Amino acid sequence: MGGAALTMVSASALAAPRSAVGTGLEAEAIRAIGVETARTAYEGRPALRALALENAPGLDRLVVLDTPAFGDGVIEAWISGAPSATASATARGFVGVAFRVRDEDRLEAIYLRPTNGRADDQLRRNHAVQYISHPDHTWERLRAEAPAKYETYVDLVPGRWTHVRIVVKGSKAQLHVDGAEQPTLIVGDLKHGADAKGAVALWIGPGTLAHFSGARVTS
Known part of the structure; x- marks a missing residue:
């Protein structure tokens, strides 16, 4: 994947919203879009608390990391x-990672629906992980045009820390959950193409209270 350019955003760094954060290389900024952020401690980790704002414009609520343009890595x-406390009955605790973010509304993302992970209904369980590519390929469109191709099951618990590792190369992305050697989800046709580049962001869905810690980007 070329030369190793590493940006490490520590747990304490991610807990410093809209201000300088230490990445191990230099001070970097984070920028919240449609999200209220705060520094906190959560489940044994210093963390960034992110609450999705109601009626926020656009498809995506993001905390954008000020790292070098990301293509493969x-x-x-x-x-x-x-x-969240005010979420609708259809809220699932949507939380994930966006990459190759451009213009705030062009991105690829893989996210989790934590309340689906241990649902009593098997169909809901099968929707625990989701790939999207905005603005054109929403989850509704992908599910309608290619059922089960861009989402899958993984064991999840709402409010519990989950480790995610996303490997991106060309037009392919793989999600590994909680240290698993084998990927939980494989996307072989990233919709923005093999050469797309952009920012990395933390992704939050509507009606969600999320926490993030220990982000690491290697390219």
């Missing part, structure tokens, strides 16, 4: 999501 983070 590896993104790792500890993430946790649960429905």
Whole structure:
């Protein structure tokens, strides 16, 4: 994947919203879009608390990391999501990672639906992990045009820390969950193409209270 350019955003760094954060290389900024952020401690980790704002414009709620343009590489983070106190009955605690982000509304993302992980209904369980490519390929379109291709099951618990590792190369992305050697989800046709580049961001869905810690980007 070329020369190793590493950006490490520590747990304490991610807990410093809209200000300088230490990456191990230099001070970097994070920028919240449609999200209210705060520094906190959560489940034994210093973390960034991110609450999705109601009625936020656009498809995506993001915390954008000020790292070099990302094309191919590896993104790792500890993430946790649960429905917020004011969430609707359809909220699932949506939380994940976006990559190759451009213009705030052009991105690829892989996210979790934590309340689906141990649902009593098998169909809901099968929707625990989701790939999207905005603005054109929403989850609704992908599910309608290619059922089961861009989503799958993984064991999840709302509010619990989950480690995600996303490996991106060309038009392919793989998601590894909680240290698993084998990928949980394989996307072989990233919709923005093999040469797309952009920012890396933490992704939050509507009606979600999320926490993030220990983000690491290698390219």
